Amino acid sequence: MQEERLPLGVAARLSRYLQILTQTKKSGKRTISSQTLSEYSSVNPTQIRRDLSAFGKFGKRGVGYNVDYLIGRIKEILHTSGQHNLALMGSGNLGVAIATSRIFADHGFDIAALFDTDTVKIGHPVGRLVVQPLSEVAETVRQKNIIVGVLAVPPAAAQAAANLLINSGVRIIFNYSEALVDAPPGVAIHSMSPAGELLYALYFYLT
Amino acid sequence: MQEERLPLGVAARLSRYLQILTQTKKSGKRTISSQTLSEYSSVNPTQIRRDLSAFGKFGKRGVGYNVDYLIGRIKEILHTSGQHNLALMGSGNLGVAIATSRIFADHGFDIAALFDTDTVKIGHPVGRLVVQPLSEVAETVRQKNIIVGVLAVPPAAAQAAANLLINSGVRIIFNYSEALVDAPPGVAIHSMSPAGELLYALYFYLT
């Protein structure tokens, strides 16, 4: 039953298409062309048609792709139809912004717990969550079957927060801080790098 | 004097190396090997040595690359040695988090202005900035020579905020919201997509 794992590039692009399709659906559009998908994803339209046609004939010539149908098929391909629980570290401005946005919820990620070191914040509500102390990380991660941790802490606290999550069983760390974070093999660290991406955009503006 | 523009991939990777090197420097390390750079960037070490050696012999065999020296050389290659001004739209939790972090400042980006629609917030200080009304966007963008705009607004407000910036002369838009944003040719939109990247990480965890 286990199919071959997708090449990195294909999986990355399909994830990106899925995110765009989810937003397109919200806007009420029923179909989308490879051309439009290309404008939002910066992937060549031929490449998009190629990526999709490798799994079946999902589109209608002259019309485009049905948004709902395509979302379903890509979720199948990526095995990400389910609901997944996530722990958020840090209830400062960034943590609260993440906790109160739909950015993860739209894709089936449920923020199941929110942690902070600040005793003033602990016990207080943020959205439908209550801020918990770090001493409860291990137990909560186990209880709620959390496999993803999101770091919304100051750079100096990032490594310690990551270690705590990893030791509790988290296998994917999402790092919003600018700090570099180390992890043992088997744990994926994904660091947001807005400044890096901005440098890249700026290069093409300046040349 | 105008050299050939770098291939997209090379510019993207060099930007990423620069971001990692900047953080490495902060940690006090003086040199870094292609192996270590690979662990933080997820780029193959041979590819890194190849990227760098295309511009000169920057490393020392048996030692690695001098961090300071390499930062200088990559900045030269990317023409991003200067200081650049940036406008931040939105002074909610996300906007304040961005305004008070060093994530952009570390790379020579100065947040030169902060805008919001909320009359309660206008006029109040956030860090060393004062929240300005949207009516001042055009004038401020011109006065401070702002070429980059950062959207930290609710999804429903993203397109309007982008339009305002673009009409004022901004050429690079950084979209932190999950909304899709359209722009005319000549304007680069860069959308953060944490959920998309998380789907990607999850795929490799699940398979």
Added chain:
DNA sequence: TAGATTGTTAATCGATTAACAATC
């Protein structure tokens, strides 16, 4: 000297692009 790591080659693989017949 011994160990480590760069710089570079060569071979393979995946991405990009143009083009266009098929067909909705």
Added chain:
DNA sequence: TAGATTGTTAATCGATTAACAATC
């Protein structure tokens, strides 16, 4: 029918990887 857009081919280009001599 006419216009639009997919599915697919073929050719080119860039990325990836292993391997290793050079050299710090």
